[in-house]
Amino acid sequence: MILSIVLKEWKEFWRHRAMRLVVLAYLGVYALSVLLGAVEHSRYETSRVAAEKSVRESWLNQGEKNPHAATYFGTVAFPKRSALSILEPGALPYLGVVAYLRAGLRTEFVDLPARDESPLAGLANLSPAFCWQVIFPFVIVLLTYSALARDRETGMERYLMAVGSNRATLVFGKTFGVGLVLLVIYLAAFGLGGAIASLAGGFGQEDTSAWLLLGLFYFLFSGTVFFLALAISGLAATSRKSLTGGLVMWLLIAVVLPRLAADNGRVSTASPSAMEMSRIAESDLERGFEDRPPRDVRTEGTLNMLFREMKVGRREDLTVNLPGFVFISEAEVENASRGLRLGQARRTFASQNATMEWGAAFSPATALQLLGSTLAGSAATQRDGATDAANLYAHRMRRILNRELAAKGKEQGGAFLTGKKMWNQIDIFEADLPKQIEAAATRTRSIVTLLIWFTFTLVLAATSGLVVPQLGERS
Amino acid sequence: MNRYLIVAVSAFLLLGLAAAWNGRRMRESLGQVEAHVASANQQRLEIGKLNAGFTSSEGRARPEDSVLAAMDRMSPWMVSGTPGLAGAAIGQTALRRTIWRPNSVGAERGLEVFENGQTLAAGGFDLAIVMVLALPLVILFAPRHDTLLLALGPAVSLLGILVSGAPLAQADTWMRALVWLTLTGLYGFFWVFLRRKEWVYWATGVTYLTLVLIVPGLAVAVVDLVVPASSRMELAAKKQAALLPIMAKTSRDLAPFYESHPEFVENGATPADYDRIRLAAEVQWSEAWEPLRQQAEGSAVLHRLAVEVLGKLSPASILYSALLETAGTGVSRQDAFEETAREFGRQWSVALRASVGRGHPLRPADLDRLPTFRYQEQSLLSWMLPAVIGILSLSAWVAAMQMTRKRR
Numbered sequence: 001m002i003l004s005i006v007l008k009e010w011k012e013f014w015r016h017r018a019m020r021l022v023v024l025a026y027l028g029v030y031a032l033s034v035l036l037g038a039v040e041h042s043r044y045e046t047s048r049v050a051a052e053k054s055v056r057e058s059w060l061n062q063g064e065k066n067p068h069a070a071t072y073f074g075t076v077a078f079p080k081r082s083a084l085s086i087l088e089p090g091a092l093p094y095l096g097v098v099a100y101l102r103a104g105l106r107t108e109f110v111d112l113p114a115r116d117e118s119p120l121a122g123l124a125n126l127s128p129a130f131c132w133q134v135i136f137p138f139v140i141v142l143l144t145y146s147a148l149a150r151d152r153e154t155g156m157e158r159y160l161m162a163v164g165s166n167r168a169t170l171v172f173g174k175t176f177g178v179g180l181v182l183l184v185i186y187l188a189a190f191g192l193g194g195a196i197a198s199l200a201g202g203f204g205q206e207d208t209s210a211w212l213l214l215g216l217f218y219f220l221f222s223g224t225v226f227f228l229a230l231a232i233s234g235l236a237a238t239s240r241k242s243l244t245g246g247l248v249m250w251l252l253i254a255v256v257l258p259r260l261a262a263d264n265g266r267v268s269t270a271s272p273s274a275m276e277m278s279r280i281a282e283s284d285l286e287r288g289f290e291d292r293p294p295r296d297v298r299t300e301g302t303l304n305m306l307f308r309e310m311k312v313g314r315r316e317d318l319t320v321n322l323p324g325f326v327f328i329s330e331a332e333v334e335n336a337s338r339g340l341r342l343g344q345a346r347r348t349f350a351s352q353n354a355t356m357e358w359g360a361a362f363s364p365a366t367a368l369q370l371l372g373s374t375l376a377g378s379a380a381t382q383r384d385g386a387t388d389a390a391n392l393y394a395h396r397m398r399r400i401l402n403r404e405l406a407a408k409g410k411e412q413g414g415a416f417l418t419g420k421k422m423w424n425q426i427d428i429f430e431a432d433l434p435k436q437i438e439a440a441a442t443r444t445r446s447i448v449t450l451l452i453w454f455t456f457t458l459v460l461a462a463t464s465g466l467v468v469p470q471l472g473e474r475s
Numbered sequence: 476m477n478r479y480l481i482v483a484v485s486a487f488l489l490l491g492l493a494a495a496w497n498g499r500r501m502r503e504s505l506g507q508v509e510a511h512v513a514s515a516n517q518q519r520l521e522i523g524k525l526n527a528g529f530t531s532s533e534g535r536a537r538p539e540d541s542v543l544a545a546m547d548r549m550s551p552w553m554v555s556g557t558p559g560l561a562g563a564a565i566g567q568t569a570l571r572r573t574i575w576r577p578n579s580v581g582a583e584r585g586l587e588v589f590e591n592g593q594t595l596a597a598g599g600f601d602l603a604i605v606m607v608l609a610l611p612l613v614i615l616f617a618p619r620h621d622t623l624l625l626a627l628g629p630a631v632s633l634l635g636i637l638v639s640g641a642p643l644a645q646a647d648t649w650m651r652a653l654v655w656l657t658l659t660g661l662y663g664f665f666w667v668f669l670r671r672k673e674w675v676y677w678a679t680g681v682t683y684l685t686l687v688l689i690v691p692g693l694a695v696a697v698v699d700l701v702v703p704a705s706s707r708m709e710l711a712a713k714k715q716a717a718l719l720p721i722m723a724k725t726s727r728d729l730a731p732f733y734e735s736h737p738e739f740v741e742n743g744a745t746p747a748d749y750d751r752i753r754l755a756a757e758v759q760w761s762e763a764w765e766p767l768r769q770q771a772e773g774s775a776v777l778h779r780l781a782v783e784v785l786g787k788l789s790p791a792s793i794l795y796s797a798l799l800e801t802a803g804t805g806v807s808r809q810d811a812f813e814e815t816a817r818e819f820g821r822q823w824s825v826a827l828r829a830s831v832g833r834g835h836p837l838r839p840a841d842l843d844r845l846p847t848f849r850y851q852e853q854s855l856l857s858w859m860l861p862a863v864i865g866i867l868s869l870s871a872w873v874a875a876m877q878m879t880r881k882r883r
Binding site: 018019022025032033036039040044047048050051054057058059063064065066068075076078090091094095096097098100110112114115116118119120121122123125126130134135138141142145240241243247255256258260261263266271273276279282283322323326345348349353356366369370373379381383413414416417 | 597
């Protein structure tokens with residue numbers, strides 16, 4: 001009996017020309033979004049490789065310079081993106097793409113692509129992830145709202161019960177019938193997205209595993225929305241009420257609550273503003289921090305240390321270049337200050353993300369956002385690895401160049417010049433791709449929340465379908 | 476009145492008030508940046524004065540500093556004020572509000588936003604989003620009561636603006652609020668005229684989805700594809716390629732100062748020499764960099780303009796853009812601020828060069844001659860123009876819908 005209902009639902013759906021059009025339109029929009037993502041990814045990679053080549057050439061051909069002067073103009077680092085970010089761009093538009101590796105600058109990725117974008121991108125950006133999180137749930141509501149409500153409204157349900165049908169059979173038949181249609185759309189979109197992204201970006205082993213996991217999370221999220229819509233259809237007296245309820249659910253789950261969860265994160269623990277970070281950095285260097293004394297005392301300390309080690313009492317008697325040693329010591333202090341303050345800022349962001357993740361308890365879309373972006377290596381926290389690598393690189397570069405000055409610059413001082421041989425000793429900067437599976441494994445709260453949502457709504461759909469029709473009968 | 480209608484209207488009202496309350500919290504959080512800037516400027520001035528040798532009570536005076544180095548430590552940071560209607564439309568304030576600083580050749584963007592990309596990516600929940608996304612749903616699916624539904628947008632907007640913490644004592648706030656109400660009113664008219672009795676629910680749903688989400692998304696995507704903003708990575712590479720040769724030329728001249736350390740001056744060079752060489756290098760650098768910057772900014776402006784034009788295909792994107800511009804959280808207010816900051820930078824550089832011309836060391840009278848930056852609210856025209864374009868575009872859509880309705 002269940003099979004007959006499933007088949008009837010399946011046939012009826014595909015016989016409906018308008019419904020076929022809706023499905024095709026959704027798949028078309030999704031495929032287009034993946035294609036656009038692939039073009040953007042390819043453009044980014046081409047641009048990154050060209051820029052890397054150009055800055056390397058600039059570095060090697062910068063001419064003769066004092067090694068300390070070279071640290072002021074340094075070089076530039078660009079982060080890599082995983083191929084899976086075609087499907088899940090996550091926070092990438094809001095993460096900088098350029099890090100200037102220079103003395104005296106806080107090394108972080110700046111120049112956010114979103115700043116060049118129109119503010120309209122904040123309303124709708126048509127990425128594949130947006131399709132899964134916002135558009136597909138809307139399609140689910142449209143295809144599901146009448147599943148149980150219409151039969152009740154038209155009296156078909158009573159008729160079927162009168163001719164001996166079992167309520168459970170009816171509910172499960174309807175559920176599987178509509179679910180099967182949605183499963184086909186899900187599989188088609190998921191397969192299509194993976195195929196295009198893989199062809200365009202070249203999936204590695206990590207990407208493939210992450211993509212399969214992503215599929216599982218899309219399934220859990222879409223399933224949750226489906227069961228909720230079905231539950232509403234089971235509870236509503238008319239299909240109009242069912243549709244209204246479904247749309248309210250969509251608005252809350254896909255639009256309002258994820259945004260509110262993010263805003264809650266931002267408000268719960270205020271981000272240190274760029275200004276505040278800069279002010280603290282200036283103060284750290286000038287006035288000292290933790291057990292580090294003020295700048296003048298530090299310079300005095302370096303001088304005294306050199307006097308002791310070289311057993312001399314006057315600056316003129318030193319056999320090494322004093323500024324070179326001061327620069328080495330100051331770079332260490334700057335690096336320590338940067339590490340300390342960046343660590344504090346990251347803890348703030350981690351706390352914001354945790355608050356946002358708690359919001360997933362009210363909206364599974366938040367859990368999907370966090371899991372999807374983490375699996376694709378496009379979560380904000382995953383840029384930390386590249387930032388750390390850039391900081392380490394900049395620090396090593398400064399140490400090598402300042403040591404050269406300290407050791408060889410005594411006679412000529414600032415006029416001491418070095419050239420291509422020295423520049424070649426500084427390797428090219430290359431950041432690794434962000435870890436995807438490993439990072440996603442840390443999002444246990446999101447995974448558990450998504451599983452709870454799926455299970456809870458499954459039970460809700462089943463109960464509402466089985467229990468509530470009695471109310472309908474009374475009416 | 477229909478119970479179903481009462482529920483729909485109440486739900487929309489609650490959603491609007493919740494969004495306004497959330498916007499109020501976000502606006503207060505955005506306001507902290509100005510306090511940080513003021514505090515940092517105070518600290519910079521104190522450190523700068525100490526280092527310039529005006530006060531030696533802490534024993535940290537550095538009178539050997541060059542005028543340029545001393546002024547660099549004192550130059551004030553500049554930031555735009557938090558817009559009055561930011562609580563109603565948070566928009567991209569946190570993303571776009573950069574912090575500027577004057578230098579010897581003008582002004583530069585000194586600091587970018589330091590925000591959690593994850594929270595920015597999720598977008599904000601504000602009154603503008605409720606108007607754009609939820610109002611059409613209520614109009615399309617609630618029972619027909621045209622007068623009430625038409626009044627819903629402006630009425631909830633007005634309440635929301637009051638709740639969002641907008642400064643009501645300012646005339647500017649009321650003028651912006653009036654434009655906001657007009658825009659939401661027209662948007663309501665569009666959806667009321669679009670609604671068709673004969674439409675089945677799913678057709679209404681698909682129309683909503685297409686006009687509110689797919690067309691705006693497509694507008695952004697198509698423009699990204701056809702007229703992309705120039706790559707920031709390529710710009711950084713060009714910047715580096717232009718910077719290094721210029722600095723290589725001055726490297727020998729700045730050698731006695733270890734590039735930017737006049738405190739370690741050698742070979743009898745003076746801080747005044749440092750100022751002269753450095754100033755010449757910065758002018759050269761500015762001349763090389765300015766065309767590159769303008770090209771990149773021009774490309775971004777063209778990109779945004781193209782999105783704006785294509786976005787006119789959807790009343791939702793028209794309303795969203797116009798509401799952000801009206802609230803001052805779109806692009807025009809930041810552009811106006813940047814223009815003011817550049818103008819201040821020009822004044823600062825003139826004063827700075829005059830101080831350099833008077834020679835070392837920097838005197839208290841030099842500080843008195845420095846201009847003071849005061850934030851000026853954007854001109855009426857700069858926000859009114861996009862708002863009026865929004866009103867006209869929405870009116871065109873309303874007229875088109877009314878005509879098709881009459882024909883039927």
